[in-house]
Amino acid sequence: MSDVCNFHELATLDAAARAKLLRRSEADLSSFMEKVRPIIEAVRLEGDVALARFGRDLDGAAVTPDTLKASEQEFEAAFSAVEPEVIASIRYGIANIRAFHEEQRPEPMWLKEVRPGAFAGDRWTPIDSVALYVPRGKGAFPSVTMMTSVPAVVAGVPSVSIVTPPTPDGSVDAATLVAARLAGVETVYKCGGAQAVAAVAYGTQTVKAAIKIVGPGSPWLVAAKRLLSDVMDTGLPAGPSEALIFADDSIDGALAALDLLIEAEHGPDSSAYLVTHSRRVAEEARAALPGHWARMTEQRVGFSRTVLTGPFGGIVLTPSLEESYRFVNDYAPEHLELLSTEPFVHLGRITNAAEILMGPHTPVTIGNFVLGPNCVLPTSRWARTYGPLSVTDFLKRSSVGYVTSAAYPELAGHARRLAHYEGFSAHENAVSEVRDGLMARKS
Structure with missing residues (x-):
């Protein structure tokens, strides 16, 4: 059955094999670093000319130095191109995301009298400029536009821009432009990957430099962020998608398999595991995968099958519920579903997960698009020290003191x-x- 899905029995694995399950696709970026260095240098020296060249050569897009910024006409055309029902769903998602992130916004300043006549506190002010990265290589992601733009606008960042790979005809995905405008961002640049990070780090004739970049992307993007981390703030480490689906014995295995495919379909560099101590759930899930694939597009079947039969995905059968908790915490996933009819029973045992979605009615899909919490999350075990993108990622904190x-x-x-x-x-x-x-x- 390995052609359907990897099946790992945790109790039979030695320490090295268990550690291998915790690895992600961007664990070794050395090969990407060497490829990214000349791209960064070219953008630094040539600016728009290099961006247009890489747009043609790497993205296969018809862009020129004078068309790197989305025009007002392109924004207007986007609203005509996107179906009204989709625009309504974008508005719905933005409203929930805004409501959630407005609750996160700290008080502009607080002071506490630590001793009679001596005061200390914090003051929060927006970061001057931020670039938001919206990927496009394996699909269109207006959801990422929503998740990155809304907290930046709520935080009050004066200069917010979006960088995103152009489509083959040299335009920007229409729904991305719709989401940007509805969220309150008007500046969108047509560049992606390593060249986009370099562009906002150094600035070009068209692209305005920013002092921070946030947003998820491929190992190319992650490599560029690391190489430019001394030039700009590269934000939380958000690489290729990853998810753990934790399921206890109260869940239908076919339901667990349905959700296992959510993040696995992002691309062949994604990571996705079902973690369960129930052999019944594990076997039902594996048996259900072909039926779920029959209802997916060929491209997404290819991506998810590659993940679930490759080194970064599959089913992990643990010897006990305690070992399931341990594996989840060791893995420190980007997305975690607690699939259980009593998810709060398990919540207290989870200490390392960037996003925790509880119960059979809260699949990753709802979290990714419309629930409100941010879906730009730390990957590659960084959930051990980082949390989701938030309003405070777009603010800086100053300590304030006053002594009478x-x-x-x-x-x-x-x-x-x-x-x-x-x-x-x-x-x-x-x-x-x-x-x-x-x-x-x-x-």
């Missing part, structure tokens, strides 16, 4: 002793009688 004259002597005395102990004489002098004398001269 009445509170100063007490704080200064303690600070002076610590400065003296650490051997910092300028620190010590700044809170000594030297300061007292200087301040007295101005009073």
Whole structure:
């Protein structure tokens, strides 16, 4: 049955084989790094000319240096090209995403009186400029436009742009333009992959430089982000799609198989596993896959079959519920479904997952498009330290302090002793009688 789906019995695997299951397609980027370096350098030196050339050579798109930015006419045409029902669903999703992210927005400033007359707190201000990456290589993703644009607009970023690969005729996916405008973003550039990261890092004649880029993409994009991480903030590490479908014995295996295919169909570099301690669920799921594939397009069948029979996907049968929890936490997935009729029973045992979707009525599809929480998530086990894209990714935090004259002597005395102990004489002098004398001269 390996031609249908990999089947891993966790209890029979040694440590090396188990560790292999935790790997993702972007684990080794060395080959991509070498290919990406000359692309980045060409964009830095040649600007728009290089972007147009790579658009033709790498994306097969009819772009020229003077058509790299989506025009007002293209935005208007997009609203005519996209079916009204799709536009309505984009509006619906944006409304939910906006409501969710507005709740995330912190207070602009807070101060707490830590000692009588001494105040400390935080102030939040928007990042000056951010580029949003919307992939297109294996499909169109207006959903990513929605998920990246809305929190940037809610945060109040003054300069927001989108970079996305052009279509073969040199245009931008129409639904992406619709989603951008409805979310509040008007600047869209036609460039993708490594060349897009380089363009917003250095700026070109057309593309305005940004100080941060966010958004998911291929290993080419991830490699470019790593190489340019000293030039700009490259955001949370979001690579090829990945998901774990956790299922307990209360679930029909065919339902688990249905959801296993959601992220697996993104592309051959995706990762997707069903994790269950129930042999019945595992066997039902494997048996159901051909029937589900019969209702999918040929391209998506090819992608998902490659994933589930390759090194980054399949079914993992664990020896116990505890081992299922352990595998999930070790894997630290981008997307996690808790497929159970009682999902809250399991929630407390999960510590590493960027997104946790609970119960049979909350498939990844709903999370990806319309529920509200962000679907731009850390991949490749980065969920151990990162969370989903949020409003705070588009804000910067400054500490604020204010000490009154009445509170100063007490704080200064303690600070002076610590400065003296650490051997910092300028620190010590700044809170000594030297300061007292200087301040007295101005009073």
